[in-house]
Amino acid sequence: MDDSKHQLATVNRTFDILGLLRKNSSMSVSEIAKTLDTHRSTIHGYLRTLEATGFVINENGRYRLGLRFLEFGGRIKYRNRLFQVSQSELEHLADDTGYTASLTIEENNELAIVHLAEGERSLQLGMYTGMRVPLHSHASGKSILAYSSDEVIDRFFETHDLEAVTKFTKTDPDDLRAEFETIRETGYAYDWDEQVVGMGIISAPITVEGTVYGAIGLVCPTNQLTDADQRSDLAERVKQSTDIISVNYQYGR
Numbered sequence: 001m002d003d004s005k006h007q008l009a010t011v012n013r014t015f016d017i018l019g020l021l022r023k024n025s026s027m028s029v030s031e032i033a034k035t036l037d038t039h040r041s042t043i044h045g046y047l048r049t050l051e052a053t054g055f056v057i058n059e060n061g062r063y064r065l066g067l068r069f070l071e072f073g074g075r076i077k078y079r080n081r082l083f084q085v086s087q088s089e090l091e092h093l094a095d096d097t098g099y100t101a102s103l104t105i106e107e108n109n110e111l112a113i114v115h116l117a118e119g120e121r122s123l124q125l126g127m128y129t130g131m132r133v134p135l136h137s138h139a140s141g142k143s144i145l146a147y148s149s150d151e152v153i154d155r156f157f158e159t160h161d162l163e164a165v166t167k168f169t170k171t172d173p174d175d176l177r178a179e180f181e182t183i184r185e186t187g188y189a190y191d192w193d194e195q196v197v198g199m200g201i202i203s204a205p206i207t208v209e210g211t212v213y214g215a216i217g218l219v220c221p222t223n224q225l226t227d228a229d230q231r232s233d234l235a236e237r238v239k240q241s242t243d244i245i246s247v248n249y250q251y252g253r
Contacts, residue, residue: 013038017046018055018065026062073130082206082214083114085248090216093241094119097218097234100127101241104140104203105214107132109156111141114214123219125196136176137165139201140215143189146180147205147212153180168193188235192222200225202234204242208250216242 016036020027027035033043047063050056054068077083086103093101098121103114110132135141135156145153162171170176170191183189192200202225203217218238225231 014046017043021056021063021065026059026064028062077114077129080114082249085252086245087115089241089244090115090117093117093237097237100219102140102217102219103214104217106135106144109135109160111135111138123199123221125199133195134163134165136162137169137194139189139191140203140217142179143183143203143205143215144212146183146189147207165195166193166197170194187239190225190231192225198222202231202238204239206242206245206249208246213249216245
């Protein structure tokens, strides 16, 4: 069945406009209309409605996203039980290592960042809560996929074009499947330069009774992971955090 037959064109157009405003700090009615190849009067009507709801702000004829989105995002985050049981341990992990600790989950076949805790040596790479990246290009995404069922992994490869984020991103399904096997053997995933050149990520999955709920990752310079001894030390610290979070998720209130 073609899902597009059950979609409302007005809703799709609304999110087209919001998507443009997300990518740009602000835009005029004319700029949006030209980009979407739509009449100015039509775009103006959408913007007036979004402005009335507080999701879009009009500043001297230029429109930007409003902080109302933070209210919705904040509620989603703080209602998430995995975040609730992970927050303090993420802070400990960031303090102990000096690097950025991240909590990520899979949603709609993408990796979504739920929370970030920064250490004193954190890289300033513009990451933010809610940021989404391809699962196959990020150690946390790989750790989640590796601990997913064979059916989930097969469906992922069947339905996704594995685009390269950088020239170092692995995109061959056979290579990724082999990497998943190694991740299951060691209990952690790592990569460098696949998401951002110069950035390395080491990650372990959060699992409870065989179900993977998310992943904890450490973001650090590439050279911290190319050294086997340093990589091993960081991996053990990350796995310690995921063990604590898994127990808290299963038995905490």
